Amino acid sequence: MTTFPKWGRLPTPVSHSAKLDSSDYDSVVVVASDINDVKKLSEPLFSVLQKLASVDSALDSNGAVTYVDLPAKRMVYAPTGKVDRDYDDVRRFGEAAEKGIKRAVSSGSYKPLLVVLPCPKFKNATLVSILGAFQGLYVPLQYREAVPEKATKCNELGIYGTDSDRTNKLIALACALESGRFIARDIGGGDPERMAPPRVAEYVQKAFQGSAVTVEIVSDRKVFEKEYPLFAAVDRAAHVVERHRGQLIFLKYEGEGPITKTIMPVGKGITYDTGGADIKAGGVMAGMSRDKCGSAAVAGFFQVLASLRPKGIKAIGIMAVARNSVGEDCYVSDEVITSRSGLRIRIGNTDAEGRMVMADPLCKMREMAVHEINPHLMTIATLTGHACLAVGNYTAIMDNGPSGQADFARKIQAAGLELGDCIEISTLRRDDYDFIRVGVADGEDILQCNNAPSSRTPRGHQFPGAFLAETSGISKHGLSSDKPIKYSHIDIAGAAGDLPNNPTGAPILALASYFLEDYVKV
Structure with missing residues (x-):
């Protein structure tokens, strides 16, 4: 568990998980540029998205919230849209993660697991996605002070990663960077x-x-x-x-x-x-x-x-x-x-x-x-x-x-x-x-x-x-x-x-x- 400076309220605690079927989370937020990439992550999740895509042509642009047969029960698909054009940059991932986390919270999730599928074009896709999630979970200072029970939007944010050492380093780095943006947003x-x-x-x-x-x-x-x-x-x-x-x-x-x-x-x-x-x-x-x-x-x-x-x-x-x-x-x-x-x-x-x-x-x-x-x-x-x-x-x-x-x-x-x-x-x-x-x-x-x-x-x-x-x-x-x-x-x-x-x-x-x-x- 990583925490922010003790003087302020943590926007959200973060932890590492290498298991999609962990019972610690109540939603899985999948950030991807193509639903076909999800197949490499999980065949059952890919199958769910395939069925959705067959009835919703806007899935690749709007994403979706759907039931999945996991302990989390809920999957939020947060698509980046195309990332192969000359003008696309890594912000596609941060924006998708922010939108996905906000959607998870609005659907009733208090412990989302963020899953970012790799993108060869952007080496920092996962880091930027975590930062995007943090941005979506930020609660303004005056609201935190006036209504302490609303000081955080969720109880815990999980970050999926099969390499635990690398994932924990990513989490620590994201928290260090976010702690700076957190202060800047407050002021x-x-x-x-x-x-x-x-x-x-x-x-x-x-x-x-x-x-x-x-x-x-x-x-x-x-x-x-x-x-x-x-x-x-x-x-x-x-x-x-x-x-x-x-x-x-x-x-x-x-x-x-x-x-x-x-x-x-x-x-x-x-x-x-x-x-x-x-x-x-x-x-x-x-x-x-x-x-x-x-x-x-x-x-x-x-x-x-x-x-x-x-x-x-x-x-x-x-x-x-x-x-x-x-x-x-x-x-x-x-x-x-x-x-x-x-x-x-x-x-x-x-x-x-x-x-x-x-x-x-x-x-x-x-x-x-x-x-x-x-x-x-x-x-x-x-x-x-x-x-x-x-x-x-x-x-x-x-x-x-x-x-x-x-x-x-x-x-x-x-x-x-x-x-x-x-x-x-x-x-x-x-x-x-x-x-x-x-x-x-x-x-x-x-x-x-x-x-x-x-x-x-x-x-x-x-x-x-x-x-x-x-x-x-x-x-x-x-x-x-x-x-x-x-x-x-x-x-x-x-x-x-x-x-x-x-x-x-x-x-x-x-x-x-x-x-x-x-x-x-x-």
Whole structure:
């Protein structure tokens, strides 16, 4: 039996079984791309599906629930559909497993056994299917807290596998990865009050208590104003309300042995985005409690580190958690604010608060990075509507020169695809750096944003990456510098998950698949 951290409720316990006829389970959920594959697993189950297929031509697309002559009594057939087309990927298995598990639960199952039939095309089909099942069994934090008896959707999830050692390793790995997504869903999905900044800090401290990850909270307004003035500007209106006061949450992990790489992500954690003085009007404010999914992903990735305990890796993360409120003390367009790096920033739009809360923490990371071994800085954020238009419900990634020279974007794209966490590559160009310098007045260095929505601005998800690189000082550490520093901007606006669906936890699986490659293998 594998369990999740004791601070939280287990989405579902998992166990291994090599027997379809085990009396421990009340349903068998079969994930397959073709009913003919079921014949290799069990002739009786195949016979049942054959009979169903003879009267239901939609079986291969819709699946079915049927009686079987096993102690479980119930079989849920969860088809992936075709997987041999150019555009098919391993998500077919995760989606089928999620749908199948949900169907099993709705049919009255409390102890399903998940059976994933091998697919030569996708080596991680079983792992991704387990993760899909976990996704289907997740219960939101506030519901777990309000109705404890509904904190789990089933009592036990079994994973079928004839090689017990391999199956148990798969289960342990899936639980480690899911524990990260579990935290990210809790933080990202909490409503504006349950996950107001101080309560995010409280949750994170509890989550990592006694783990290999250390937590440090900065919440002093004077520290913000002196060291993180751009963050302080966004926090200004909210700070007058004690329960909404901003928090900078520092996370640190250091693995055993000589350090070979240092991972340094900064996450946008806007617990609610009103748009500030440039208020979101016309009903578009709804859903803005999800604007903290970047910080949620940073916390989730550190939970994966805490679970897998990789050697030779150091990680320093900052969750920039604040509420973009509107009120008599809110920051406004036309203000000129001097950033931590010393640049004078003219505010163009208060609804561009995400880059504001991350820029100074990123500058802090840059200052630390020059003393670290093989550092890679990142910003992770639900930053722009333009990213949603440009890449749909995928993650967009942009590399600076040193990161591009290391081919990071392409490599993490490939690594993410292995686990169904898909990424699209964008490019930072000179136009993006020109954009933030056009129209500034004498005595000003950088324009924070134009006053049009990003979705109506050409290169609306790229130029914010240039703003972050310039304002943090990372642009001084390009390919021609004496100290090049890798930096990647990751916009998850389209991938994070919108209400009423649960957050996805993107891009945690991609980060783990790339940076923890040796540990994400079975």
